[in-house]
Amino acid sequence: MPTAAALRLEIEHALERKFPAALTPAPRAIYEVAATGIRAVDELLHGGLPVGAISELTGATSSGRTSLALQFVAQRTAEARVCAWVDVSDAFDPESAAANGVRLKQLLWMRCREDAGKTAGRWRAKPLWTRLDQGLRATDLLLQAGGFAAIVLDLGDMAPEQASRIPLATWFRYRQAAERTQCSLVVVGTRGYAQSAAAVLLECSARNAEPAGGTVLCSFEFAVRRERERQAPIEITTRKPPAATWQANAAWDQEKRA
Amino acid sequence: MSLFACAWAAEFPAQALLRLRTDWQTEPVVVLDGRAPEEWVCSLNRLAERRGAAAGMTRLEAESIQGLRLLKRSAESEAAARAVMLECAAKFSPRIEEVCGAGLNEAGTPGAGGGTACAFVLDIAGTERLFGPPAQLAERLKEELAAAGFRAAVAVSANFDTARMKAASMRGVAVIAEGAEAEALEKLPIAALGLDEEYAATFALWGIGTLGELAALPEAELVARMGPKARMWRALGRGEAEHTFEPIGAEFALEEFCEFETPVEQIDSLLFVGARMIDCLATRVAGRALALRSLTAEMGLEGGGTHCGAIRPAVPTIDRKFLLKLLQLEIGAHPPQAAVVRLTLRAEAGAQSKVQLGLFAPQTPEPSRLDVTLARLRAMVGDERVGSPVLEDTHRADGFRIEGFTANCGKEAEMEATPRMALRRVRPARSVRVTVRAAKPTVFRDQENLYEIAAAYGPWRTSGCWWTLEAWDAEEWDVLAAMSGGRSVACLLSCDRKRNVWRLEAFYD
Numbered sequence: 001m002p003t004a005a006a007l008r009l010e011i012e013h014a015l016e017r018k019f020p021a022a023l024t025p026a027p028r029a030i031y032e033v034a035a036t037g038i039r040a041v042d043e044l045l046h047g048g049l050p051v052g053a054i055s056e057l058t059g060a061t062s063s064g065r066t067s068l069a070l071q072f073v074a075q076r077t078a079e080a081r082v083c084a085w086v087d088v089s090d091a092f093d094p095e096s097a098a099a100n101g102v103r104l105k106q107l108l109w110m111r112c113r114e115d116a117g118k119t120a121g122r123w124r125a126k127p128l129w130t131r132l133d134q135g136l137r138a139t140d141l142l143l144q145a146g147g148f149a150a151i152v153l154d155l156g157d158m159a160p161e162q163a164s165r166i167p168l169a170t171w172f173r174y175r176q177a178a179e180r181t182q183c184s185l186v187v188v189g190t191r192g193y194a195q196s197a198a199a200v201l202l203e204c205s206a207r208n209a210e211p212a213g214g215t216v217l218c219s220f221e222f223a224v225r226r227e228r229e230r231q232a233p234i235e236i237t238t239r240k241p242p243a244a245t246w247q248a249n250a251a252w253d254q255e256k257r258a
Numbered sequence: 259m260s261l262f263a264c265a266w267a268a269e270f271p272a273q274a275l276l277r278l279r280t281d282w283q284t285e286p287v288v289v290l291d292g293r294a295p296e297e298w299v300c301s302l303n304r305l306a307e308r309r310g311a312a313a314g315m316t317r318l319e320a321e322s323i324q325g326l327r328l329l330k331r332s333a334e335s336e337a338a339a340r341a342v343m344l345e346c347a348a349k350f351s352p353r354i355e356e357v358c359g360a361g362l363n364e365a366g367t368p369g370a371g372g373g374t375a376c377a378f379v380l381d382i383a384g385t386e387r388l389f390g391p392p393a394q395l396a397e398r399l400k401e402e403l404a405a406a407g408f409r410a411a412v413a414v415s416a417n418f419d420t421a422r423m424k425a426a427s428m429r430g431v432a433v434i435a436e437g438a439e440a441e442a443l444e445k446l447p448i449a450a451l452g453l454d455e456e457y458a459a460t461f462a463l464w465g466i467g468t469l470g471e472l473a474a475l476p477e478a479e480l481v482a483r484m485g486p487k488a489r490m491w492r493a494l495g496r497g498e499a500e501h502t503f504e505p506i507g508a509e510f511a512l513e514e515f516c517e518f519e520t521p522v523e524q525i526d527s528l529l530f531v532g533a534r535m536i537d538c539l540a541t542r543v544a545g546r547a548l549a550l551r552s553l554t555a556e557m558g559l560e561g562g563g564t565h566c567g568a569i570r571p572a573v574p575t576i577d578r579k580f581l582l583k584l585l586q587l588e589i590g591a592h593p594p595q596a597a598v599v600r601l602t603l604r605a606e607a608g609a610q611s612k613v614q615l616g617l618f619a620p621q622t623p624e625p626s627r628l629d630v631t632l633a634r635l636r637a638m639v640g641d642e643r644v645g646s647p648v649l650e651d652t653h654r655a656d657g658f659r660i661e662g663f664t665a666n667c668g669k670e671a672e673m674e675a676t677p678r679m680a681l682r683r684v685r686p687a688r689s690v691r692v693t694v695r696a697a698k699p700t701v702f703r704d705q706e707n708l709y710e711i712a713a714a715y716g717p718w719r720t721s722g723c724w725w726t727l728e729a730w731d732a733e734e735w736d737v738l739a740a741m742s743g744g745r746s747v748a749c750l751l752s753c754d755r756k757r758n759v760w761r762l763e764a765f766y767d
Contacts, residue, residue, distance in 0.1 A: 037675050062748045066767035067680040074675035081620045082665050091682040093764065094647035094658045101675030104647050108663045110635055111643040129638060138635055145631040147623030147665065156682060156767065182621070209713075209738055209748060217715050217736045220679055220748070220766065248677040 031231040034150070034184055036068060037075040037101075040244035041202075044226055048072075049186065050199045051149075052179045053231070054171065056187045059204035061156070064222030065188050066091075067100065067248045068204060069152050072186060074101035081149035084108040084142050088135035089157035099251035108148075110138045132162060136170060143177035143185065151178075155189040163193050171197035192227070201228040207245060219249040259436075261383045261392060262418050264357065265347055265399055266425035267410040270376040271301035271331045274339035277407030278516045278534045282327065286311065288320050291331045300331060301374045313374070329519060334600070338515040339408075340376055342538065345510065346402045349545055350389060353381035353505040357422050379422055381503060382414070396431045406538060415439060418501035419494050423450045423469075439497020444470025451491050457484065469495035510546070512539055512605035521560040521597030525589055528557075528598055533582050535603045540576040543607050549574035551608030553581060555589070558600035565594035569633075572625040572664060574608035580626050587633035591641070622665040632663060653720055654730055655752065655763060656683060679766055681750065687761035692751065699735055699751060704762060709739035709747070717753075731755045734763070 008023045015022045033047035042048050049055045049072055057065040073083045074097075083106065085092055090111045098104055112134040129137070132155075139153050155163045171194040178185045187194060192201050203225045212218035225243040267273055271289040276282050286309045291300035299315040309323050320326055347354050357377040382395060389395040392414040403410045413425035415434040420443060424432055427446050434442040443450075446469045448461055466472050473495035480488045493499040514535040522528050532555070543550055552570040559565055569584040623631070635644045645660040692702040698714050716735035723729045735751045748766035753759070 038677055060745055060747075061682070061765045062746065062767050064767065066682055067677055070680050071675065071677050078675055079620060082622055089682075090685045092647075093656070093681040093683045094649055095656075096678065096680035097647070098649055099678040100680060104649070107646055108632075109645065109647050109660070111639065113639050113643060134638055137638065141631050141634055145623050145627045147621055147628070149620065206746065206748070211713065211715060215715060217679070217748070246677060248679045251678050 034072070035075055037071045038068065038246045040246045041068065041224055044224060044242055044244040045200065045229060049184055050231055051184050052182045053199035054175050054178060054185045054187060054194050054197055055200040055202070056189065056192045056194055056198045057202050057204060058189055058191050060190060062206050063204040064206060064220065064248065065204040066156060067222070068224070069186055069188050070097055070100040070102055073097070073107065073150055073152060076149045077103040077106040079149070082106045082108065082147065083150040083152070084110065084148050085152045085154065086135050086138045086142070087111045087154050088131050089154065091154065091157055132158060136166065139174065139185070143174060143181060143183060146181040148181070148183050150184040150186060152186045152188060155187060155193065158189065160190045163189060166193055168195060168197065171195065198228065199230040203227050217250060219247050221245060221247050259383060259416065260381070261414065261416055262379050262421040263350070263382045263392070263396055263399060263412060263414045264377060264379045264421040264425035265343070265403060265410045265412050266375060266377040267343060267403070267408045268375045269301045269303065270339070271336060271374055272303050273408055274336040275329050275332060276303065277339055278514070278531055278538070280534060281530070285327050286325060287327045287329055289329050289331050290317055290320070332517045334515045335517055338513055341509070341511055341513065342406050342542065343376055343403065343408055344378060345542055346406050347378045347380055347399070349402060350395060350399055351380040351382050351385060353503065355379045355504050356506055375426065377422065377425065379418060381505070393431070393433045396433060400431055405541065415442070415497070417497045417499065418503065419499045420497040423494070426450065440470070440473055440495070443495060443497055444468060444473065448472055451494055453491070460484070512543060512607060514538055514603045515600070517600040518598065521599050523597045525586065528589070528601065529582060529586055531601060532585055532603065533578070535601070536581050536585070537578050539603060539605045540578050540581070543605065544576045546607070547610065548607040549576045549610040550581060550605045552606045553585065554604045555585060556602040556604065557594050557598045559594055559596040560599050561596055563596070567592055571629050573611045575626060577626065580630065583630055584633055587630070587637045591633070591637040625665065628665055653722055681764040682767045683764045684762055687752070687763050690751070690760050690762045692760040699737060702739070702751065702760065708742045711737045711739045713738040
């Protein structure tokens with residue numbers, strides 16, 4: 001009686017002309033990932049956010065997307081790498097970043113402004129740049145420069161109808177540049193903008209806020225749902241996309257415990 | 259055995275002006291000295307000479323020649339050019355003497371009624387092992403000067419004055435063998451001695467027109483008729499004059515200067531000259547195995563005043579394109595308020611750095627590319643909005659400053675990277691109208707939304723700097739609120755206790 005392996009070989013041999021290696025699973029490339037530092041999210045993402053690809057953290061205000069991005073940057077800077085934060089809405093809070101463990105010396109913070117290029121004259125005849133234009137241009141420059149382990153493009157406060165107008169070609173260009181320079185481009189936004197150019201799309205939401213003694217905000221609980229993970233290993237699909245929850249404590253909570 | 263090399267740059271005022279202006283080098287140019295309306299041609303290039311221009315012409319005469327470019331003599335340009343020429347010469351010998359009557363006084367500025375050449379005599383005795391035979395050294399010296407933008411004649415002789423007079427009267431390179439000095443000088447006009455008019459007239463009356471004829475005269479009879487100075491003249495003509503060498507110190511000042519004929523209003527025009535200046539500075543500094551650590555551009559503006567811009571690469575470099583790009587971005591980010599009439603570039607030298615990268619070290623941005631990227635970002639949003647944040651030692655909200663970003667990841671204290679509640683700041687803080695009940699905010703509204711507060715935690719009072727104008731006294735509330743659309747947010751409200759003004763400071767995210 002022929003064994004399963006022998007049968008497989010026989011079938012493959014018979015179909016060789018039409019389907020080479022018909023029953024042998026194709027080898028999968030191993031993609032590098034970088035941990036976010038939040039165990040539940042890392043498990044959800046099979047190790048972390050991808051290196052050399054675009055990841056999107058989406059959600060409404062107070063959904064935990066900024067905390068998640070800060071945690072990821074903190075992990076990257078802890079490995080003696082440098083990161084950049086392109087702050088389109090000028091909303092980055094250095095104190096929160098430091099509390100999350102980001103090494104600020106290794107972080108390049110670029111704050112977009114409302115009136116860039118206004119001093120046009122005979123020495124500089126440039127058009128005015130909107131905040132979004134500045135952010136996109138800065139991201140482009142930083143990706144092309146190379147050497148940054150992670151770049152966060154913070155579109156968190158941008159109106160979706162405005163950010164949705166970013167051409168898909170721009171995102172594809174970013175994806176190629178990120179792949180070339182092995183940089184993790186993290187886009188923080190209200191919803192996904194990069195579409196098929198994004199390797200990972202996480203939807204963040206707030207679960208509840210926990211007060212201590214009814215007088216002080218002690219922690220927030222956030223939920224993360226994986227909407228897309230392009231480079232994930234094949235697994236049996238479930239009806240609901242996998243989700244995870246995680247908690248962010250107040251900065252003073254650590255001091256209290258210490 | 260003594261050996262001297264003389265580098266003689268004739269028509270120095272014109273050369274100093276044309277050295278950095280490559281676009282003018284193919285045009286006939288004359289340089290005018292003196293004050294209007296009594297200006298006169300003091301120097302000119304060969305193309306102008308071919309057109310019929312000559313030294314001593316008035317402005318009117320010069321203007322009557324078609325296609326002639328008239329430039330004004332610039333003492334600063336000549337001083338800067340002299341320093342560059344001296345530095346070129348210093349590469350071949352540490353003992354250099356500036357030749358008297360070269361048109362420049364000791365301070366390096368054109369002397370009153372001085373000549374129009376710049377010349378240095380180098381003591382090159384014992385340099386054969388370094389630079390080869392004298393002919394080879396002379397060629398290399400000429401090439402070095404040509405690279406710096408000078409057309410110079412180089413003469414080598416065992417006699418100081420022979421080298422000087424020969425270089426002044428020729429073009430190209432001449433090496434005079436020892437003992438052949440008289441032969442080399444015999445055809446030179448007697449004017450090479452720089453005689454007073456009275457003596458020159460006497461020699462002319464005698465029919466003595468060349469140094470060879472002067473050298474052939476009997477010494478005793480000549481001294482008897484012309485006085486003791488004649489002994490010196492005769493010795494000069496025979497190539498036997500003795501000279502006590504007086505070396506000068508070659509100062510290493512990295513500075514280039516250019517004055518524009520017409521005010522420059524375009525950045526491209528300014529950088530056209532700036533590129534040549536950076537090129538010269540980089541060549542000079544590379545000759546000493548150094549690199550440029552910083553570059554300062556001082557621009558003289560039309561109507562008075564100056565404008566300065568400085569660039570400081572992360573790593574000292576001699577990459578001309580890179581430095582030019584940084585300068586372009588710096589001027590683009592901080593443009594002068596008026597047209598530029600003169601440009602001075604000053605540089606600081608630094609050791610050429612070599613970065614040893616570790617095989618297992620994390621990848622960081624390349625310093626030069628990072629410099630250009632940062633300069634581009636600064637040009638786009640301003641200096642104060644690009645860099646690394648540094649927290650200030652204060653309890654004031656949003657207390658930080660921005661410092662320059664460098665990709666050097668030094669060892670830092672271990673920090674615990676655990677998830678913390680993060681804020682998204684609203685800059686500037688948004689004014690809101692708050693309804694307070696039972697000493698707690700219950701509803702607030704900004705210009706767009708109405709927020710029903712579900713829970714408010716506070717107040718957290720903070721104050722400081724009461725002794726300065728920047729004093730603050732506020733109370734903060736952490737609130738959980740529901741927006742009019744049904745969405746919930748967590749935010750930070752603050753109330754200025756002095757003015758009783760409420761602001762939305764940040765959102766928790």
